[in-house]
Amino acid sequence: MRALALAALWLFACGSPRAGSEAPAKAVSGPEPGVSVAITVDDLPVHGEPYPGIDREKIAEVLLAAFAAHHVPSVYGFVNGKGVDDDPKTESILRRWLSAGHPLGNHTWSHPSLKDTPVPEYLADIERGEVILKKLNAFGTFRPFRYPFLFEGDTAETRDAVRNYLKRRGYTRATVTIDGDDWAYNGPFARCRKLGNEAELQRLVGDYVERHVAELERARELTRSLVGRDVAHVLLLHIGAADAAAIEPLLTAYERRGVKWIGLEQALADPFHALETHAPMPFGAADPYRLAKERGVKLSSPPPDDIQARLATTCIQQSQ
Numbered sequence: 001m002r003a004l005a006l007a008a009l010w011l012f013a014c015g016s017p018r019a020g021s022e023a024p025a026k027a028v029s030g031p032e033p034g035v036s037v038a039i040t041v042d043d044l045p046v047h048g049e050p051y052p053g054i055d056r057e058k059i060a061e062v063l064l065a066a067f068a069a070h071h072v073p074s075v076y077g078f079v080n081g082k083g084v085d086d087d088p089k090t091e092s093i094l095r096r097w098l099s100a101g102h103p104l105g106n107h108t109w110s111h112p113s114l115k116d117t118p119v120p121e122y123l124a125d126i127e128r129g130e131v132i133l134k135k136l137n138a139f140g141t142f143r144p145f146r147y148p149f150l151f152e153g154d155t156a157e158t159r160d161a162v163r164n165y166l167k168r169r170g171y172t173r174a175t176v177t178i179d180g181d182d183w184a185y186n187g188p189f190a191r192c193r194k195l196g197n198e199a200e201l202q203r204l205v206g207d208y209v210e211r212h213v214a215e216l217e218r219a220r221e222l223t224r225s226l227v228g229r230d231v232a233h234v235l236l237l238h239i240g241a242a243d244a245a246a247i248e249p250l251l252t253a254y255e256r257r258g259v260k261w262i263g264l265e266q267a268l269a270d271p272f273h274a275l276e277t278h279a280p281m282p283f284g285a286a287d288p289y290r291l292a293k294e295r296g297v298k299l300s301s302p303p304p305d306d307i308q309a310r311l312a313t314t315c316i317q318q319s320q
Contacts, residue, residue, distance in 0.1 A: 048242070050190065076174070079133060080109060177231065178216055180208075189241050192204065204245075209253050222292050225298065232269070
């Protein structure tokens with residue numbers, strides 16, 4: 001569970017630096033004061049549990065309309081090609097994303113984890129994920145790749161084999177600094193939508209926004225501690241029903257905190273995203289947590305709770 005993994009990382013980060021550990025990075029020059037955020041959306045064309053009446057195209061349209069209304073540029077949609085192979089009609093969602101002026105990136109074909117997938121099979125899945133992108137002429141000179149589960153391998157051999165492959169094929173690692181576990185809301189949202197429980201749906205949206213605002217502040221605190229400034233952040237979302245319901249209040253809440261929207265390519269040009277951890281991680285996590293763990297950087301705010309456990313009973317008892 002990613003929330004439990006982040007809690008574990010937080011416990012490490014709150015400790016004092018270990019002897020021989022790398023010192024926090026020195027401050028480097030960066031963007032103007034304030035905080036810039038690039039939005040990315042994973043698992044196109046579909047994500048999350050279905051429910052009666054779910055409209056996958058409408059989910060995409062709601063997200064795209066919010067991005068247009070808030071002038072969010074170049075929102076990369078990271079594609080799992082298997083979704084289109086399973087339901088060819090969903091190719092229209094990818095075409096609509098492109099026609100709205102937003103690019104697409106590779107998220108593998110079937111969303112495998114390096115935890116239980118041999119490297120040769122994982123690399124073949126990446127290459128298979130290129131088929132739909134090539135069909136849609138979605139490849140440009142900038143080719144971002146998003147690891148499923150943000151997991152890059154738990155051994156140096158695995159991590160380096162995949163990274164070297166990506167480099168040879170011209171990919172840029174699409175790192176993440178803000179991960180509010182948005183995916184965890186889509187299951188409960190589908191259950192509540194099935195029951196028509198509007199009160200719980202509204203509560204979920206409010207909780208979603210509050211959690212993502214808190215995660216923005218944690219990410220800012222950690223990156224300031226790591227490099228002495230605000231960095232260009234990358235927010236991870238998914239193309240789910242809960243994301244669509246919460247996107248408008250989320251964007252508004254971020255803007256009220258001074259966020260300026262930028263594209264992914266501009267964000268990844270920030271030197272922060274070139275920082276690396278030396279030891280492989282046993283699970284996926286946003287980069288600020290990974291770096292803080294290795295460098296012994298302290299975080300004063302409490303860790304995020306286990307959102308999946310907290311929402312496990314939402315709209316469950318009523319539906320049984």
